[in-house]
Amino acid sequence: MPFSLPELPFNPETLSPWASAETFFYHHGKHHAAYVNKLNAAIEGSDLMNQPLEEIIAKTRNNQPGIFNHAAQHFNHDVFWRSLSTELQKLSADFEAKLAYNFGxxxxxRDEFTQKAAGLFGSGWIWLVQLSDGKLAIHQYSNAETPAGTDVRGLLPLDVWEHAYYIDHRNDRGKFIDGFWEHINWRAVEERLTL
Structure with a gap:
């Protein structure tokens, strides 16, 4: 069964000025759509065609970069969209305590996540992840890399490819990162935790 482009879980006009409707038109409607279409074309007729997305990512990570990149970018973007909110949300007391326990x-x-997002050279993703021992960490992933298909569970991603912010912020990645904190769907992030 082919993969499909997920609908945005919010009205794309409601996250401006952090991210405009024009940004979502290109970022979701063009970039993400292209990853999905190219993934479907690449796996058509193969034994990967009926595999879950994370299985495809795990199987192609080290030997089929064309398929891996499109599958990983589909995964990364799908989780990214579901991690965004049009309204400022408070963390639950339990999740805030878990973050404080792991990061001080x-x-x-927030400072470490922001620093790693600003400091990633080139394009990629920053993820709050849960390690196999249950601890939380912040990982930088270059290009299409992803925690999917590994023993690391992705909780909260931030896309720092230029196409995520260039229309609204030009080369000011820092302004894009700062605005991200006002648009996180913390409930969705918490639901990804394994207790």
Whole structure:
């Protein structure tokens, strides 16, 4: 069964000025759509065609970069869209305590995430992840890399490819990162945790 482009779980006009409807038109409607279409074309007629997305990512990570890149980017974007909110949300007390336990404080978590997002050279993703031992960490992933298909569970991604922010912020990645904190769907992030 072919993969499909997920609908955005929000009205794309409601996250402006952080991300405009024009940005979503290109980012979701062109970039993400192209990853899905190229993934479907690449796996058509193969034994990967009926595999779950994370299985495809795991099987192609080291030997089929064309398929891997499109599958990973589909996964990364899908989780990214579902991690966004049109309204500022508060973290639950339990999740805030978990972040404080792992990073020292909520502020320290935010500072480390922001620093890693700003410091990633070139294109890629920043993820809050849950390690196999249950601890939380922040990982930088270059290009299409992803925690999917590994023993690391992705909780919260931020896309720092230029196409994510260039229309609205030009080369000011820092402004894009700062605005991200006002648009996180913390409930969706918490639901990804394994307790």
């Amino acid at each position: 404080s909520l502020t320290a978590f």
